[in-house]
Amino acid sequence: MTGPAPHEASWSLRLYARLLELYPPEFLQRHRAEMLQNFADLEDATASKTKLWLLIGKDLTMSLTSQFFASQLGSYVIAVLLTWILIFIIGYFTHGSRPGYPALHAFGGVLFGMLCMYLATRLYGTLQSQYNAYLIGVLVAFVALFTIGYLRYRSLLDHPILQVIGGVLLGMLSMSIAMRLYGTQQNSPGA
Amino acid sequence: MSKSPLPLTPAVFHILLALYGKERHGYDIMQQVKADSGDAVKMGPGTLYGSLDRMIEAGLVAKSNTQDPRRIYYKLTALGQTTLRAETERLSRVALVARRHIGST
Numbered sequence: 363m364t365g366p367a368p369h370e371a372s373w374s375l376r377l378y379a380r381l382l383e384l385y386p387p388e389f390l391q392r393h394r395a396e397m398l399q400n401f402a403d404l405e406d407a408t409a410s411k412t413k414l415w416l417l418i419g420k421d422l423t424m425s426l427t428s429q430f431f432a433s434q435l436g437s438y439v440i441a442v443l444l445t446w447i448l449i450f451i452i453g454y455f456t457h458g459s460r461p462g463y464p465a466l467h468a469f470g471g472v473l474f475g476m477l478c479m480y481l482a483t484r485l486y487g488t489l490q491s492q493y494n495a496y497l498i499g500v501l502v503a504f505v506a507l508f509t510i511g512y513l514r515y516r517s518l519l520d521h522p523i524l525q526v527i528g529g530v531l532l533g534m535l536s537m538s539i540a541m542r543l544y545g546t547q548q549n550s551p552g553a
Numbered sequence: 554m555s556k557s558p559l560p561l562t563p564a565v566f567h568i569l570l571a572l573y574g575k576e577r578h579g580y581d582i583m584q585q586v587k588a589d590s591g592d593a594v595k596m597g598p599g600t601l602y603g604s605l606d607r608m609i610e611a612g613l614v615a616k617s618n619t620q621d622p623r624r625i626y627y628k629l630t631a632l633g634q635t636t637l638r639a640e641t642e643r644l645s646r647v648a649l650v651a652r653r654h655i656g657s658t
Binding site: 385389393397399403418420421426428429 | 578579580583595596597598599600601602603606623624625
């Protein structure tokens with residue numbers, strides 16, 4: 363049985379190690395070493411890198427999706443998304459679907475903000491100080507953009523970019539609250 | 554377990570089958586699943602360890618006292634063996650019914 367070379371890891375192995383950070387920390391604590399070993403074994407046994415990454419891409423997508431939906435944080439995010447979809451549908455039927463409709467922009471922003479926060483948590487969640495620095499930096503940037511946009515356009519509701527940024531802030535705030543509430547309990551891989 | 558785990562998902566069935574009669578580590582399980590399914594089920598590390606966690610929690614599989622310090626070996630529990638037999642019987646009955654239907658058309 364071959365294993366990862368201790369001194370020179372391939373770029374594939376390094377990339378895979380980075381992608382593993384998307385899994386919940388407790389799952390990684392149990393399986394990280396073995397998953398890296400298995401990846402190295404697969405890499406040795408597979409002639410084509412394309413085939414290897416197709417398998418790994420499918421595996422990451424399926425297993426991360428399964429874990430995310432099974433976690434408490436996943437449930438929270440789904441609930442928030444459903445609420446936003448409901449708000450959007452109500453808005454669509456009450457105000458029509460004219461271009462530039464504020465709810466659409468804000469909703470797109472929320473989705474983007476939540477996605478950014480989720481990725482940031484998975485990538486930096488294990489390094490608490492780094493994660494906090496990242497979070498504060500991004501929030502400050504968005505607040506600054508929002509303020510500049512407000513001063514420039516004088517109205518929060520008239521300009522689509524302001525609506526998107528407002529939505530992003532709201533999405534990030536939702537995820538931040540979710541992580542404070544559920545972040546430490548969301549690691550059990552789903553049944 | 555409080556309720557019957559049957560029917561099993563293909564991944565769980567193949568992992569149980571791979572572990573029948575032999576303790577194996579993760580990569581070995583993946584290779585055995587691939588061989589047993591004739592390349593139809595290709596399992597990556599994320600799917601494998603997610604499934605193993607759930608199977609350990611359900612009492613179907615246990616970690617073994619491994620002789621290899623670099624690897625964790627897994628083995629079937631008594632419940633895992635019973636479940637594998639029950640699922641095999643169930644699939645056989647389904648196959649029999651299917652053959653009967655297909656044969657009669």
